[in-house]
Amino acid sequence: MKKLFKGRALFLLLAVLLLALMAACSSDDEETSATEESGESDEASEGETSGDGEISGELEIQYFVGGYGDSWWKEVIADFQEEYPDVSITEHAGPNINDEMRTRWVSGDPPDVVYIDGAGSSETQMVEDGQLMNLTEWAEGIELENGDALLDSFIVEPGKFDGEIYSLPLVFDAWGTWYDKALFEEKGYEVPTDFESFMSSMEEIKNAEGIDPFVTSGEHPYYFLRGMLYPAFGAAGGDELLADLITGAEGAWSSDVVLETMKKVEQMQQEGMFDSGLGALNHTQSQMNFLLGDNAFIPVGFWLPNEMESDVPEGYEYGFIPSPMQDAGEPYAIVPDLRPLAIAEEAENPDAAKAFVEFAFSREYAMSFSEHTGAIMNVSGVDLTENENVPSYLIDANAMINDPEQVQIYEKPHPMSADLETPIGNALMSLMLGNMTAEEFVEEAEAAAADYRQ
Structure with missing residues (x-):
């Protein structure tokens, strides 16, 4: 194409192109200046918003x-x-x-x-x-x-x-205690409503079925901490106690109310309610043992039925209650997770x-x-009640959780830091395995909280 332009014509073409280029540069400079003055940045190519404000x-x-x-x-x-x-x-x-x-x-x-x-x-x-x-x-x-x-x-x-x-x-999610509703109805076992009835129900099942009634994950002690102890602490001391325990406030873990709660855990251990092999169980193994009937109760969140969907025995029916660690006469306690x-x-x-x-x-x-x-x-x-695709246990649990006469909801300020939860969990396992007393636990937990505060 260049061969078609000679002499003066070529000069005029180059002049026009040069003027056009200068105009474009001037326009770009003005646009850049305007953008800078407005505080905007042209980063659409690197991914925030495109020139027309669309997400990209x-x-x-x-x-x-x-x-x-x-x-x-x-x-x-x-x-x-x-x-x-x-x-x-x-x-x-x-x-x-x-x-x-x-x-x-x-x-x-x-x-x-x-x-x-x-x-x-x-x-x-x-x-x-x-x-x-x-x-x-x-x-x-x-x-x-x-x-x-x-x-x-x-x-x-x-x-x-x-x-x-x-x-x-x-x-x-609401950690709670699960059981086989069909088995309980068939055998007439008591569904616990407080710690006293919880212990009597476990004793009856232990004698009748010849099993260790309660199982949890020993590899993940926070299952018991969040699923059983948080509700117990909430019922005993309310949101204030929960906040103090989670933040490691001085004196919280060694308080009398915490010691009384840990005495309940010690009682469960001394009376043989914990699965004898729980120390080596991860969460899926503990859930499988529970479904197979090796245990009657397990503290887990709402993910349990979905996670174990392919392993549910024929005739099994999930039953859910907030963990019954509160004293008689008190409503169930739930601490949402x-x-x-x-x-x-x-x-x-x-x-x-x-x-x-x-x-x-x-x-x-x-x-x-x-x-x-x-x-x-x-x-x-x-409203889940009219949805046929929502499982019945969830509809029942949702109704129970939203009934203040049955359930009191306690709220923690935020999750516990792993730097505190890990040593607390280690001490908890020692208590559940019978290697530590309740008094020794609160002493160990208070020391862990002191280390965390530093």
Whole structure:
């Protein structure tokens, strides 16, 4: 084409092109200056928002896959992808994902969104390590699909650290005590309503069935701590005691009310109610032994039926009660165990991360969550009673939990830090195995709390 232009014509063409180039450069300079003055940045190519304000770029999501499975996550992520087609989503998921992703968190290269659940995860530890974004102001503007403010629509409010919110509670789990409802009705065994009837029921079953009535995971002592002791502490001392124990307040673990509660655990051990081999059991092994009839009671969250779906014997029927550690005449006690969604402090795409978190919280997905998992999402105003896809045990448990005459709900300020929970759990196992007295336990626990406060 150059051969067609000669002499003057070629000169005029070059002049026109030069003027056009100069005009374009001037326009770009003005646009850049305007952008800088308005405080905006052109980072759409690296993933936040595109030029028209749409969410775009890469979004990394980490979620633990355990008893709740991953089908709900797949549904929500697929719907989010359809809503935001310019976002490229990378999922980091699985039963060992917390361990697999630890290096990235420690090295300052975390995923954008994290669902905090499963072994190896600790919300409190992540907050203490500065790994989670402060969501306090942003969360105030989130609304559900009908315009209700999300913060006013939680069953249980988000945990707070020095008054600040670093995560939003996605799952309302309620640790409780499970039993075979069909067996109890067939044999006429007593469903416990307090600690006294709990002990008498276990004694009857121990003699009649020839089994150790109670099982839990010895490899994960926090199952007993969260599933049995938190409700006991709540019933005995309320939210204030729970907060003091979880934060390691001076004198809390060695208090008389805690000693009285640990005496109950000591009684269970001395009367042979614990499975003799629980020290070596992980959570799935303990759940399998329970389903096989080797034990009558187990403290687990709502994930139990979903996680063990393929292992349920014919004729088995799940029964659930809040853990009966309270004294006679008192209502059951429940301490919700919330499983939250959070955004990494060093998220590379915080806009997409916020869009996803906001997208996931809806009453539509709350209903879907119960269908997929047999558990409850932490959003109020969701009627499960007419949904045929929701299991009957969950409908019964939901009704019981929301009846203040039957159940008193106690709230902890936030999860216990792993730095405190681990030594407490070790001492607890020594007590449950008969290697430590209740008095020795509270002394050991108080020392662990003192170390944690330093």
